[in-house]
Amino acid sequence: MKIEKELSSTxxxxxxxxxxxxxxxxxxxxxxxxxxSANFRFIIMFPKDHFMEVIQPSKKKDMIIVASPTVISPEHxxxxxxxxxxxxxxxxxxxxxxxxxxxxxxxxxxxDNILQKFAITDVIFDxxxxxxxxxxxxRKVWKANLQAVWxxxxxxxxxxxxxxxxxxxxxxxx
Numbered sequence: 546m547k548i549e550k551e552l553s554s555t556x557x558x559x560x561x562x563x564x565x566x567x568x569x570x571x572x573x574x575x576x577x578x579x580x581x582s583a584n585f586r587f588i589i590m591f592p593k594d595h596f597m598e599v600i601q602p603s604k605k606k607d608m609i610i611v612a613s614p615t616v617i618s619p620e621h622x623x624x625x626x627x628x629x630x631x632x633x634x635x636x637x638x639x640x641x642x643x644x645x646x647x648x649x650x651x652x653x654x655x656x657d658n659i660l661q662k663f664a665i666t667d668v669i670f671d672x673x674x675x676x677x678x679x680x681x682x683x684r685k686v687w688k689a690n691l692q693a694v695w696x697x698x699x700x701x702x703x704x705x706x707x708x709x710x711x712x713x714x715x716x717x718x719x
Contacts, residue, residue: 624701633658
């Protein structure tokens with residue numbers, strides 16, 4: 546009887562609670578989003594001004610996904626559209642080969658080889674879940690995302706006046 550009382554008064558820490566606590570401790574947690582296809586879906590900020598997600602799909606209670614979705618800026622889409630079709634195809638293939646080196650998953654949306662958006666993801670299964678592994682995965686997904694953004698900027702960057710001349714900082718992606 547005593548054991549039953551102790552068990553009922555002790556709350557089991559769920560994967561959701563543990564992950565949320567770690568994200569709060571590291572000052573990454575922004576908000577929780579309700580999603581019918583997920584047991585939980587957290588919006589995080591890493592680094593400080595970049596939105597990412599930590600998701601547990603409803604059909605996969607033993608894993609979480611760390612995701613970084615990115616929408617390409619209209620200026621970069623326009624610059625890609627002005628490039629010839631062979632250059633666009635080579636760019637998309639080069640980006641795919643490059644991202645594959647990060648050992649992450651990615652999805653590119655590129656009608657007519659004009660990149661519109663992309664998502665970079667990695668997974669952690671519960672038997673390997675730790676705060677260290679979560680933070681390392683967040684950093685890895687961010688680095689892959691950052692590299693993709695830099696490649697896009699290098700290839701299709703729009704030359705603009707310096708920040709001081711504009712009065713505001715220009716953004717490379719949205």
